Amino acid sequence: MKLQTVTLHETLNLETLSDNYLMNKVRDGDPDKLGLLYERYKRPLLGFFIGMLRDKELSEDLVQNTFARILKYRHLYRGDGDFRTWLFHIARNVKNDHFKKKRVDQVPVDIWTERIGHSEIRSEEIQQEEELGMLSIAMERLSEEKREVLLLSKYQEKKYQEIGLLLGCSESAVKVKVFRALQELKAVYQQLEKTY
Amino acid sequence: MEKEKVNELILKYNQGLATQNEILVIEKLVESNEIDLTQLASLHKLDEKITHQPDVVPSIEMDHRFYEMLGREKRKATSFTFSFPEWDVLLPRLALGCLLILVGFLSGVWIKQPTVGREVTQLTLQVAELKEMMMISLLEKESATERLKAVSLTQEITDPSKKVTAALLKTLNADPNVNVRLAALDALQGYVNRADVRIGLVRSIALQESPLVQLALAELMAVIQEKSSVSELKKVLDKKETPKEVKEKIKKSLDVLI
Structure with missing residues (x-):
């Protein structure tokens, strides 16, 4: 019976296979569990x-650098907060380091501009694709800070x-910040709608 | 601000008639939680568009590079990493270790006497049965954590009966929590040399809806070279709703199996 008590006590330490549980395992020497998080x-x-x-x-x-940094x-990793937040914290550092190394200026908006400008037959699918393209262009025209807050809002599930x-x-x-970013995005988007 | 006035402002904003000053007031109301962003229709619509913008599918090369890196890390970890466990983890383990040494020593002394030896075997069997019963009853619990504990208990059972493996297969097929299903699959991997477990795992493929479990099952089938799983894997592959990355993994597994 004593044996059983000890065994049960040990199993009580097992919580869930949640993100935190998996990351704790990675921290404690089981890197395999990072595969599931990846x-x-x-x-x-x-x-x-x-x-x-x-x-x-x-x-x-x-993405690869982010997971390399996690390892x-x-x-x-303390395991007392939200894993997703920790992950995006590292991702932001990776992104900022990249920006420090190389300033990313102009981006290939031409591809979308061309596609939008030349479409004559507008099926629903193409129209939807165009809308998404326009949204991409509008997002690109926002400042880095505003774009980031909107993307974090999406990937951190609001x-x-x-x-x-x-x-x-x-x-x-x-x-x-989200309100202001959306306000500006709306203005840019409306401008683009008028242009195309 | 009065609710009516707030509603009037929202209405004006949604009609595109709000002035610059009113927009500044709205911003203040957003800050003070009196207006939720979802109430501002045009902004909410844009936000929804961003949220539903389809994600780019990662390339196979990205997966490849990640798993290569993980492989390197694993080799490094097994070669020299040592971390001293914390006392609250170490103490119960030490106690269990000492207890096991004591039990082993006493058993050694008693086994010399045939009647005591039989009693010890009987006792061991009873303990094993008790553990199995406890595991099966824990699996019925409502809390996912309890059910995870039940699954982890199987690791304590050296030679589980068919009842246990059947309960694990049932959990794998029907548990509402994906983590519990993954843990059950993890536990079942230890018994893949049993025919009933292999058959159960193959049957489970088509029943799974979670991409994570589908991925894990597809990988397992390739590892254990279970050729009878080909038709079940193809069924998942043909399903419209199966995510692309799962389909890619299944194709890889099928390449190994066929």
Whole structure:
């Protein structure tokens, strides 16, 4: 019976297979578990980087760098917060380091401009594609700060408090930042609609 | 500000008639939580468009590079990493270790006497049965954490009965929580040398809806070279709703199997 008590006590330490549980495992010497986290977050991370840099190949490199950094600094993971926030905190550092190294200026908006300008037959699908293209152009015309807050809002699933932790400001301040970014995006988008 | 006035402002904004000053007031109301961003129709519509903008599919090369990096890290980890566990983790383990040494020593002494030896075997069997019963009853619990504990209990059972593996397969197929299903699959990997488990795993493929479980099952089938899983994997591959990355993994597994 004593044996059983000890065994049960041990199993009580097992919580869930949540992000935090998996990352704790990675920290404690089981790097395999990072595979599951990679599968869960590779798409949002890639989407975030592409949204910021408009370059798929480079964005894939930065996803790789983010996970490499997670492995490197895994001993610093405390496991008491939201894993997604920690992940995006690292992703933002990776992105900022990249910007420091190389200033990304003009981006290939021409591809979309060309496609939008020359479409004659507008099926619903093409129209939808055009709308998304226009949204991409409009996003590109925002400042880096405004674009980032909108992308974080998407990939942090509108958890403004968590975004506040990332940006170092309050939840209300994040809401205002999102409001301003959307306001500007609306203005740029409407301008584009008139042009095309 | 009065609710009516706030509503009037929202209405004006949504009609595109708000002045610059009114927009500044709206901003203040957003800050003070009196207006939710979703109430501002045009902004909400744009925000929704951003949210539903389709994500770019990562290339296979990206996966490849990641898993290569992970492989290197694993080799490094197994070669020299050592971290001293914390006392709250170490103490129960030490206690268990000491207890096991004691039990082993006493068993050694008793086994010399045939009647005591039989009693010890009987006792071990009873303990194993008790663990199995506990595991099966924990699997019925409402809390996902409890069910995860149940799954982890199977690791304590050296030679689980068919009842246990059947319960794990049932969990893999029907548990509402994806983490529990993944844990069950993890536990079942230890018993893939049993025919009933292999058959159960193959049958489970078509029942899974979570991409994570589908991925894990597809990988497992390739590792254990279970050729009978080909038709089930193809069924998942043909499903419209199966995510692209799962389809890619299944194709890779099928390449290994066929």
